[in-house]
Amino acid sequence: MSLDMKQDIPLAAVAVDLAILTVREDSLMALAIRRGIPPFKGKWALPGGFVLPEEDLTAAARRELAEETGLADFRAHLEQLATYGTPGRDPRGRVVSVAYLALAPDLPLPSAGSDAAAARWMPVDDLAGKLAFDHPAILADAVERARAKLEYTPLAAAFCADPFTIAELRNVYEVVWGVELDPRNFHRKVTTTRGFVVPADGTTTRDGGRPAQLYSAGPADVLRPPLMRTGVTGADR
Amino acid sequence: MSLDMKQDIPLAAVAVDLAILTVREDSLMALAIRRGIPPFKGKWALPGGFVLPEEDLTAAARRELAEETGLADFRAHLEQLATYGTPGRDPRGRVVSVAYLALAPDLPLPSAGSDAAAARWMPVDDLAGKLAFDHPAILADAVERARAKLEYTPLAAAFCADPFTIAELRNVYEVVWGVELDPRNFHRKVTTTRGFVVPADGTTTRDGGRPAQLYSAGPADVLRPPLMRTGVTGADR
DNA sequence: TCAAAAGTGTTGAACATACACCCATGT
């Protein structure tokens, strides 16, 4: 059953790397680990590791996510980002890395992972020049994907601890996009778009001022209709 | 330098598979090959092959594209789609496949590829139940990606032979989306969106009726501004 | 002359933006 028995098929190591993003205060952050082993020992990198022989790619990503964040049931959106396999991207040899994008609320400071000397949130802007391997490119692609996805999916809620206020959700957009949004129009848009958010029990004054209604993310599989327009006309949707 | 010298890192074969889509007459088609070698000999599959030891993933995809279509400089849009690595997806052993999506104009019937007994365009709907491996899932993802990308990028032109008429471009949307678009509104929308298409020399009557102005795809790197709306309000763009 | 497709003008509805204004809390 082994591949190399059949004929001369080149082999490679397969890894997963994770770009775990969160919104903290007023900047977009990513989880970085300081590498405890060569190559690039002592440098910062995205969390990741090799895929086990009988392990699915997504399972490997979930495992790394749990390991690196230190939380067993870390609630986060996880999706495949892209695969990076340029020869020479890893000095150890041919390594093809499947990168995953995770969006997480700004909750627990991760305790140091097993094989990581240190793990911490760092602003993506600071991180761009610090990362080992081709991780700067992976991170850049991750940020771009996240920015784009906020435009046409209700995914922003993945950055918020549940339940959240509309203002907290708005802050996600403002930080990720680097723009200011009108609180009143944003409130209307988000609350009137069916399936985007659903009211939760209670209110909070943690943001100051008048108590704010709490919300949860809408059911994941609910259709999110005119969040986006046709863009080319005439489609009757 | 070999990986297995360092420690026990599991290895896998890395392949690329191509979902090459085109719009023919009135249906969306994909290029399929009839497999000439086991496994699944005689069954239909997406074109693909193993990545060479010192070959970049994109280069492997381009190589396969050229090989399978039989054209050296096959003009087509090519982008990475997703990576499929579930254990057992290939009976020969652990094979991680990086799938690429290609959008091509309906031009030359491909001559049979090297290791393919036959290669032909087939409607994606017919193909769904016929493909080997997990290729039905790959094709489904490819079609979904293509559908989505038409909504917010000027990519439809990749399906058209250059230069093309607005009606031909409209046909792409109608076939890919399975909807009817108003020719008049579509014409206005496409021609007034800056950077989407640029007028080419001459006109044609190949579609019958009054001569139609010919167009080419807009410069790839031109910004495609409000092809999509903010979707969440307030961003001043 | 007629069919067929290209292309323009126009109108009402839907939606986005901007902003006036009121509400409910903590201090």
Added chain:
DNA sequence: ACATGGGTGTATGTTCAACACTTTTGA
């Protein structure tokens, strides 16, 4: 009382969808 943020109402502009109408060819 007043500062702070939550939330609603409303006017104005832009875009979309529907469709009447004119233009230019081939048969």
